[in-house]
Amino acid sequence: MKKRTFQLAFLAVLTYPLQAQQVGGARGQDINGYNVINSFETGYRFSSIEGDLGKYRSDVNFRNGIRLLGSSLTVNSKDGKGRLFDELTLQTSGLGNDPYESSILRIQKNRWYRYDMLWRMNEYYNPGIPIANGQHLLDTRRRLQDHDLILLPQSKFKFRLGYTRNSQDGPALSTIQLFDGRGDEFPLFTNVRRERNEYRAGGDFEFAGVRLHWLQGWDYFKEDTVDRVDSLSAGNNPGDRITLSRFYRAEPYHGSTPFSRVNLRTERKYFAVNGRLAYAGGRRSFIMDEAAIGTNRFGAAQNRQIVVGGNARRPVTTGDFSLSVLPSTRLSVTNATSISSARIDGDAVYREFSNASLQGTTVQFRFLGIHTITNMTDAQYRVSDRLRLYTGYHFSTREIRSIESDGDPPFAPSVSTGLQENRQHAGLFGIRLKPLKPVTVTLDGEVGRADTPFLPISDKNYHALGGRVQIKQKSLLLSAAYREKYNTNSASFSSHSSRGRNYSFDASWASSAKFALDAGYSKMHLDTVSGIAFFGAGALLANNSYYVSNLHSLNVGARVAPHKRAEFYGGYSMTKDLGGSKFALRAADPAAALLNPVQAFPLSFQSPVARVSVLVRGKLRWNFSWQYYRYNEDFGLFGIKQDYRAHTGYTSLLWAF
Amino acid sequence: MGLWLLLIVSLSARAQSAPAPAQGKPPGGIQVKDLGGGYVGNTVCRACHPAQWQTFYKNPHFKSIAAASTPALAGCEGCHGPGKNHVEAGGGKTTIPRAFSLMEPRQALDTCLNCHAKDFSRVNIRRSQHTLSDVACNNCHSIHKSPVLKFLLAKQQMELCYGCHPSVRAQFSMPFKHRLNEGFMQCSDCHNPHGTFAATWRSGMRPRMVEQASGNEEACLKCHSDKRGPFQFEHAAVRVEGCETCHIPHGSTNAKLLRRPAVFAVCLECHNGAGSFGRQADGITTQSGSHNMFDPRYQKCTICHVRIHGSNSDQRFLR
Numbered sequence A: 001m002k003k004r005t006f007q008l009a010f011l012a013v014l015t016y017p018l019q020a021q022q023v024g025g026a027r028g029q030d031i032n033g034y035n036v037i038n039s040f041e042t043g044y045r046f047s048s049i050e051g052d053l054g055k056y057r058s059d060v061n062f063r064n065g066i067r068l069l070g071s072s073l074t075v076n077s078k079d080g081k082g083r084l085f086d087e088l089t090l091q092t093s094g095l096g097n098d099p100y101e102s103s104i105l106r107i108q109k110n111r112w113y114r115y116d117m118l119w120r121m122n123e124y125y126n127p128g129i130p131i132a133n134g135q136h137l138l139d140t141r142r143r144l145q146d147h148d149l150i151l152l153p154q155s156k157f158k159f160r161l162g163y164t165r166n167s168q169d170g171p172a173l174s175t176i177q178l179f180d181g182r183g184d185e186f187p188l189f190t191n192v193r194r195e196r197n198e199y200r201a202g203g204d205f206e207f208a209g210v211r212l213h214w215l216q217g218w219d220y221f222k223e224d225t226v227d228r229v230d231s232l233s234a235g236n237n238p239g240d241r242i243t244l245s246r247f248y249r250a251e252p253y254h255g256s257t258p259f260s261r262v263n264l265r266t267e268r269k270y271f272a273v274n275g276r277l278a279y280a281g282g283r284r285s286f287i288m289d290e291a292a293i294g295t296n297r298f299g300a301a302q303n304r305q306i307v308v309g310g311n312a313r314r315p316v317t318t319g320d321f322s323l324s325v326l327p328s329t330r331l332s333v334t335n336a337t338s339i340s341s342a343r344i345d346g347d348a349v350y351r352e353f354s355n356a357s358l359q360g361t362t363v364q365f366r367f368l369g370i371h372t373i374t375n376m377t378d379a380q381y382r383v384s385d386r387l388r389l390y391t392g393y394h395f396s397t398r399e400i401r402s403i404e405s406d407g408d409p410p411f412a413p414s415v416s417t418g419l420q421e422n423r424q425h426a427g428l429f430g431i432r433l434k435p436l437k438p439v440t441v442t443l444d445g446e447v448g449r450a451d452t453p454f455l456p457i458s459d460k461n462y463h464a465l466g467g468r469v470q471i472k473q474k475s476l477l478l479s480a481a482y483r484e485k486y487n488t489n490s491a492s493f494s495s496h497s498s499r500g501r502n503y504s505f506d507a508s509w510a511s512s513a514k515f516a517l518d519a520g521y522s523k524m525h526l527d528t529v530s531g532i533a534f535f536g537a538g539a540l541l542a543n544n545s546y547y548v549s550n551l552h553s554l555n556v557g558a559r560v561a562p563h564k565r566a567e568f569y570g571g572y573s574m575t576k577d578l579g580g581s582k583f584a585l586r587a588a589d590p591a592a593a594l595l596n597p598v599q600a601f602p603l604s605f606q607s608p609v610a611r612v613s614v615l616v617r618g619k620l621r622w623n624f625s626w627q628y629y630r631y632n633e634d635f636g637l638f639g640i641k642q643d644y645r646a647h648t649g650y651t652s653l654l655w656a657f
Numbered sequence B: 001m002g003l004w005l006l007l008i009v010s011l012s013a014r015a016q017s018a019p020a021p022a023q024g025k026p027p028g029g030i031q032v033k034d035l036g037g038g039y040v041g042n043t044v045c046r047a048c049h050p051a052q053w054q055t056f057y058k059n060p061h062f063k064s065i066a067a068a069s070t071p072a073l074a075g076c077e078g079c080h081g082p083g084k085n086h087v088e089a090g091g092g093k094t095t096i097p098r099a100f101s102l103m104e105p106r107q108a109l110d111t112c113l114n115c116h117a118k119d120f121s122r123v124n125i126r127r128s129q130h131t132l133s134d135v136a137c138n139n140c141h142s143i144h145k146s147p148v149l150k151f152l153l154a155k156q157q158m159e160l161c162y163g164c165h166p167s168v169r170a171q172f173s174m175p176f177k178h179r180l181n182e183g184f185m186q187c188s189d190c191h192n193p194h195g196t197f198a199a200t201w202r203s204g205m206r207p208r209m210v211e212q213a214s215g216n217e218e219a220c221l222k223c224h225s226d227k228r229g230p231f232q233f234e235h236a237a238v239r240v241e242g243c244e245t246c247h248i249p250h251g252s253t254n255a256k257l258l259r260r261p262a263v264f265a266v267c268l269e270c271h272n273g274a275g276s277f278g279r280q281a282d283g284i285t286t287q288s289g290s291h292n293m294f295d296p297r298y299q300k301c302t303i304c305h306v307r308i309h310g311s312n313s314d315q316r317f318l319r
Helices: A002-015 A054-060 A591-600 B002-013 B042-048 B050-054 B063-068 B073-082 B084-090 B105-116 B157-164 B164-173 B234-241 B263-268
Strands: A029-031 A034-051 A065-075 A086-097 A100-109 A113-127 A138-151 A158-177 A184-207 A210-223 A227-229 A245-248 A255-268 A270-296 A302-324 A331-354 A359-382 A387-406 A416-431 A441-449 A461-473 A477-488 A497-513 A514-538 A539-564 A566-577 A604-615 A620-633 A643-657
Touching: A029 A331, A034 A054, A034 A620, A054 A113, A054 A441, A054 A643, A158 A245, A158 A270, A184 A245, A359 B234, A387 A591, A387 B234, A461 B050, A477 B164, A497 B164, A514 B164, A514 B263, A539 A591, A539 B263, B042 B050, B042 B073, B073 B105, B157 B164
Parallel strands: none
Antiparallel strands: A029 A034, A034 A065, A034 A643, A065 A086, A086 A100, A100 A113, A113 A138, A138 A158, A158 A184, A184 A210, A184 A227, A210 A255, A227 A245, A245 A270, A255 A270, A270 A302, A302 A331, A331 A359, A359 A387, A387 A416, A416 A441, A441 A461, A461 A477, A477 A497, A497 A514, A514 A539, A539 A566, A566 A604, A604 A620, A620 A643
16 A cells, blocks of 8 residues: 555656655554544755746746645545544645645535635736737736535535635736827736635435536626826837826726526436526626826827726526437437527716816617527447447527627717627537457547638638547557648638647556656647738738648656665656748738748747655655756747746655655 | 644544454455345455455545445445355456446446436536547546545546547647646636536537536636626627637647737738628728738737727727
8 A cells, every 4th residue: 555655646746747746655644533644845946047037937937945845634534434524635735935836625524514625826927028018917916716515415405605716916017009099009007906706505406316406606706906107108109209197097897797507407217307597697887097198199288088987797598408318228319409698788988088178978888699509419329349439410500699889089979780690510420449459449520510600710611530549458558649620711802721630649658666658749730821901001901811830749758766765757848839831922912021920930848857756764755856948939029039948946855644 | 734633633533443454365255144135235345355445434435335325325336236246256357247347438427327417517427528439437537546635536637638638738738828737727627527518609519528607608717707797898709709719728839828929810810801700790890091010019909909808998999
């Protein structure tokens, strides 16, 4: 058992790149009818970065410092009849300023209750350089916590209580375009403050084989982010005369989304029935007060205030019904129908003051309704122990309706309406073959047609094909897979075509407790051509946007345990986009300068890793890990290069008892 | 922590400890008492399978024994079936009524659903893509040898998923990705491997294994609640076709998990004014004539259109 625990603990180490995990032979102690296993891993995490620190923080973000890299506590009642609980599990990871921290807690007492808690924190940094020149930087912390309590978990009457909290806060940057359509863009300081609290209550009831599940939830969201500029800014285009000397925007956005869910189902020998009704009624109230003081494009003093207040609603109602027929152990047929209706409407009063005079008041209104009916039939038939077939037919019809009334002062609001319907059909098939006991071959495919897709890049005429061969012989597992998806979507002035092909090969082999190897390679090809239209130098131009990506991804990891006191792990992962053949527009084409540079983006992202774990004494292990990251762009989108190299790692002591 | 532990354990302790499991080789002449229907009881099983029994108190299925249910619902025979023939034959897989390693995927599923169909998260398991692909419970769950603390998974969750979805592993290894490998997330934060209801976005037919937020909204909104709205001015593409219109959720080589490295390519591939698309079927609006795409300042659309997911103040998402 000890050896087994030891192996499993080491497997956990291999699982996460650079995340400290429990390593060691936690044996546990029996105390008053409970078995207790406890471990702590604490140490120092180090990092050394050269190159673009912002990109490193966006991708990896490990920094220096002392950490409680991981801890684990399990307490199990040995007879399942503990007084207060029968199981207590507590796991933590990354505490002490790692960018990814988590805690998991479970406490349960058989038949009486089960409580689960999950707490997570992510220190998120993203400079967003290619997106907005770094002017949409985010340096925020997101904290998530989920609490779930089930009372009488093994009974036919179960009660559930739950609470979820999700908050994001921290400094950020944003931009504002002022003072009119020919204005300038100004960076803003933003203090992000968002919070969501969700409360849940529900239960399960079973009678005569029919199960009822219900859940009522109350979701409250509020955002009180404030944007401001307190010093003179010439904007992103200092050549113009537009300046901003002060800017302040408060935009409290609060609301709730109460939701309900009812499910009735039964499982019998020859059939299963499942029905659900769900409703989520989102409501938000908002008010925005924005004041900007500066000079306009003519150099004249400009003082503008915009005040907007209103409400928005989005009730979403969904009904599902599925019937599974199980006439024999060979055949199963399922038909599922789903109806979804979303109605989004909002209204607001918009007031704009320019140099202290009211430009006008506009009442804005917008409605968007989306109704979808989906019916899916799937059948699976076992021809023999070696051959199984699967087929399906899926159909959906969707109606989108809109009414819009909007327009900013001094222009009068305009009203427009729209209606669009789309029907989509898809046929599916699959074969699973076992020509030999260790060999499994699966083939599947889907062919679909839609008549009026919503977007030029949506699925219209598409097919998806896939195949996989797996060989499993004792501790050796080999697999090869191929998957492709092609889609074409053409309209009168536009055509879109995408071709995606994935190839992958995987192998894992654990010859003994002393050696294990895991390796995988994937190639992901994507090429698309899309009709685009844009204005350039005052003229409307139509052309094609090409994009080609040939991504190669490699993962290799090997574990060696030459001695019972020492284990080594070495691994390497690589992502490399080789780009591909570009479709170069001739230089004479006015779009060439815009489109030629944005077709392929060769880059590489590599990361070798090495770890050592040494048993110092019976309950004490020393761990050391090193991981190197190298990111290299072979293109310069907008003249930006974000290459970096980083050495990271940790050294730690694990005490397990 | 240590004091806490002692306190908790002392408070919760019972004077009795668990009976010591039988050790050693299976005895030759086991006396079997038929409890009815060929059931012999768990104590008989432990005589020959001490390794399984020794740590079984940590197994969630131990609840059935602790609750002293009837043999047909409790412990070994609850899953494997009546053991009398197996004992009398002196062992052997083929004499176990329900030996999972010998069972068809459908049989394994039916056996597990005898108890586990109760849970709402598994109500769509009959029509899930995994079931239709013959992925049964014991492909992912290891009842006796699970190395993880929850759900009796055969491996860490993401390693399980990567095993059959290697291209997903590749996506999570990219420079921009959701933090799965770092342990901040799990696949099941967004997916339900046991099957889901039809999606309420796109055309309801895909994606097939994505768990919905608040009962019927896109899974992304569980965490990205600021994108949830409702907004006075919704970016219709988000509501109709979902976040995947512009983003690749697992991982991407592009910032913000975008489908294209250059933002304007993402926008212009839809905003091309071509007929038959959009709510009014007269094309999705082209950009304003005041824009000059040859000027770099217009090539990063979201510098001005900052509220691209939806806005309460501006129909063009400027604020």
